[in-house]
Amino acid sequence: MIRLKKIASLFLICILAGIFFTGCGEEKSDHPTKIGMIQYLNASEQKMSEILQKAEEKAKIKVTNYQTIFFKNLNSMQLALLSGDIDQMSTYRCVADYLVARDAQIKILDRSSVHLKDSFCFAVRSEKVELKDSLNKALGEMKQDGTLEKLTKEYITEPDKSKDPPAFEIQHFDGAETIKVAVTGDLPPLDLVLADGTPAGFNTALLAEVGKRLQKNVETVQIESDSRAAALKADLVDVSFWAVLPEDEERPADFDAPAGTILSEPYFSDEIIHLERTE
DSSP: OHHHHHHHHHHHHHHHHTOTTTTTTSOOOSSOEEEEEEOOSSOOHHHHHHHHHHHHHHHTOOOOOEEEEEESSHHHHHHHHHHTSSSEEEEEHHHHHHHHTTOTTEEEEOOOSOOOEEEEEEEEETTOHHHHHHHHHHHHHHHHHTHHHHHHIIIIISOOTTSOOOOOOOOOOTTOOEEEEEEOSOBTTTBEEOTTSOEESHHHHHHHHHHHHHTOEEEEEEOOGGGHHHHHHTTSOSEEEEEEOOOOSSSOTTSSOOTTEEEOOOOEEEEEEEEEEOO
16 A cells, blocks of 8 residues: 555656656656746746655655756747757647657657646636636537537647648627637647748637637737736736646645636647657
8 A cells, every 4th residue: 555655646746747758767867857848827947846846755756857947938948959958848749749740850758658638728817707608608519519529630630740730710790799819829739820920720720610609709819828817817818728737636726727717618638748859
């Protein structure tokens, strides 16, 4: 029983560190593995280290020595990987597939059969209960009639990797309410902004379908990833895409939840993996 508890604790440590793919269980070295991550909302680099340290002390098991380095956007994190400023970067499987297909200098690091998943949903301000309910209704219909599965295959699981996902036309309804949605471009092909500034990819296609079903206009607003919560709070946007992080006994309940918001039902989930430079 004690051994099983230690194994469970080690499993938790790996989740907190986001390092299933850095050799979890190996001895620590004098030189930490530098892992790039898109900046969290409520957790600093130091806080991430403190959470990991607390878990290590509780389990009395050491894992790979690492250092988390936050980045405001995907481009700066990818450049840091290519320049050697970081050793690995943490992202989602679909994003990794997208990047690897376009850059022979990076590859997927996959050393574990155990993968942590996040789910994606819409975040809206707390008072926008009616909007959240309408988004859930549209998503439910799309799941039931197969539209969501079709879009997922087209943009995520079975895309044409030789070219970027197309920009998706968002239908306009004269005199209808406009819903402003934040896009960052930091999770292609989920959240993608083309070189000419046009939003494209899965989330845009999803938005277009949601707007059509709700008979409401959808306007995309490009912002930095770390500004999503602030943009919602300041009423600059009505909706933002958000990742729902798994809960556990070590991580605080508000680990990365935006204050003053409510979340829709998830519409997609993906595993977290790491990328490294090719040799």
